[in-house]
Amino acid sequence: MIYDGDDREGEVDLFFPAQNATPHAIRRLRRDAGGLVFVALGPQLHDALGLPFLHEVYDQASDTWPTLQGLTPDALPYDARSSFSLTLNHRDTFTGITDNDRALTVKELGRLASLEPCIEPDALRERFTDRFRTPGHVHLCSAAEGLLDAREGHTELAIALTRIAGTPEALVGAEILDEDDAMKPSRARQRAEANGTPFVDAQDIHAAFQAHD
Numbered sequence: 001m002i003y004d005g006d007d008r009e010g011e012v013d014l015f016f017p018a019q020n021a022t023p024h025a026i027r028r029l030r031r032d033a034g035g036l037v038f039v040a041l042g043p044q045l046h047d048a049l050g051l052p053f054l055h056e057v058y059d060q061a062s063d064t065w066p067t068l069q070g071l072t073p074d075a076l077p078y079d080a081r082s083s084f085s086l087t088l089n090h091r092d093t094f095t096g097i098t099d100n101d102r103a104l105t106v107k108e109l110g111r112l113a114s115l116e117p118c119i120e121p122d123a124l125r126e127r128f129t130d131r132f133r134t135p136g137h138v139h140l141c142s143a144a145e146g147l148l149d150a151r152e153g154h155t156e157l158a159i160a161l162t163r164i165a166g167t168p169e170a171l172v173g174a175e176i177l178d179e180d181d182a183m184k185p186s187r188a189r190q191r192a193e194a195n196g197t198p199f200v201d202a203q204d205i206h207a208a209f210q211a212h213d
Contacts, residue, residue, distance in 0.1 A: 042169025
């Protein structure tokens with residue numbers, strides 16, 4: 001569980017490595033968290049795949065569809081911009097929304113992330129476009145270049161943890177909800193202790209990331 005802090009969203013998100021996704025794990029994520037299921041990607045993978053941020057797509061498309069210009073915010077209440085990129089389904093899925101389908105999409109994204117340091121970007125993009133399609137039911141969120149020096153959202157905090165751990169830079173996560181609102185960090189910490197789940201906040205990750213560097 002990662003808490004981003006009182007000065008941002010004030011939310012706790014639950015994460016696990018994308019390459020470990022199974023239908024059971026996705027179902028647990030939906031039930032234990034309840035928010036939007038997304039995959040956080042590292043900036044190198046974002047660049048290697050040639051992915052856009054969604055606000056960039058809307059900005060360029062607004063000449064054709066002017067309504068998009070009015071819908072795109074100049075700034076969010078908690079940040080200057082969103083980390084959302086494309087939505088994806090694996091090509092072997094049916095609708096893409098079931099736990100079986102989303103697990104396949106998430107797991108294959110994790111495998112793709114594990115290949116990023118090993119193969120050329122052109123080969124990685126070809127593998128990506130051969131195996132995935134958009135729009136889909138798994139949201140991608142890409143970390144900013146520079147990670148915590150550039151932005152301190154859940155996406156950057158999560159990817160900073162993968163850097164510390166030396167694992168592929170793709171984590172699947174969801175916001176933890178409690179009835180009609182985000183779960184308070186004190187309650188989320190209690191749940192984490194009861195379930196044996198590590199609970200870290202932005203300060204914890206900053207300190208560990210600096211020590212790792």
